[in-house]
Amino acid sequence: MPVTIKSAREIELMRAAGKILGKVHQDLGKALKPGMTTLEIDRIGEEMIRSYGCIPSFKNYQGYPASVCVSVNDEVVHGIPSQKRVIREGDIVSLDIGVIYKGYHSDAARTHGIGEISSNARRLILHTRECFFAGMYYAVAGRHLHQISAAVYDCARGYGYGVVRDLVGHGIGSHLHEEPEVPNFRKRTRGVRLCPGMTFAVEPMINEGTGRVRWRKNGWTVVTCDHRLSAHYENTILITKGKPEILSITEDEVSSGIWTPEGEA
Ligand code: MF3
Ligand code: CO
Helix, strand or coil: CCCCCCCHHHHHHHHHHHHHHHHHHHHHHHHCCCCCEHHHHHHHHHHHHHHCCCEECCCCHHHCCCCEEEEECCEEECCCCCCCCECCCCCEEEEEEEEEECCEEEEEEEEEECCCCCHHHHHHHHHHHHHHHHHHCCCCCCCEHHHHHHHHHHHHHHCCCEECCCCCEEECCCCCCEEEEECCCCCCCCCCECCCCCEEEECCEEECCCCCEEECCCCCCEEECCCCCEEECEEEEECCCCCCEECCCCHHHHHHHHCCCCCCC
16 A cells, blocks of 8 residues: 555544644553552553543454553563563653544554662653654655654764664554655655645654664564663654644643754754
8 A cells, every 4th residue: 555645534533643642652651650550550541542532552452451551661662461460660661642533543652760860761762752853844745754863873873872773653544554655764766746735753762782682482573682772653644745643642741841843844
């Protein structure tokens, strides 16, 4: 299936899905407390998703057993919620959530610190978000997709971090995963030419040490090979003629000063 251009109606539904997802992330992030299990986080998250009339898109996706991917410390993505896994002060916890609203998907991830965390952990979380926004300067009609990828990569490497190459972002719409792939690293090709109405999930996964990862025996959970920390920051975005619309972010997060769209375009 080729890269699709969403209609005005589809964009409206993706806006609605993203708005709900932004709120779920904000509320679930605030609910995190030391002593909670990752299964409790999943249960609360699923409840929130359903309370807004959405369906959790990850549940049963290719056999994934939960609604929220909860990945702790050296876990990069696809941590499986468990009654046995307790989060503690000093941990960093990545929450990846997908929702479906009236047939349209939104996908986003945030990494949170639990209580007081090390300054290295705090920097990794902030810089991973910065890598996403570095890409956003190139998420403009007329540019090419892999310019976003290169900007994300250069931002991460500038800080000395490792970039995960074994997993990538993706197109999104009436399916969770659509074409094309959205890498977080430099490619030899330019990638598709960006057009208004294209929607992507851009999701840098950035490691404190090497970008190398391995899969746990459960077949899902991805961990860093060196067991150092990993952070994840993802949003569903819409390409427009001007600056991209970040569909899965709340007003609060935007006004917290993390992004200045007035910067270089
Ligand atoms: N954000 C991830 C992705 O886009 C989430 C998928 S988790 C799964 O691939 F459980 F749905 F597989
Ligand atoms: Co995704």
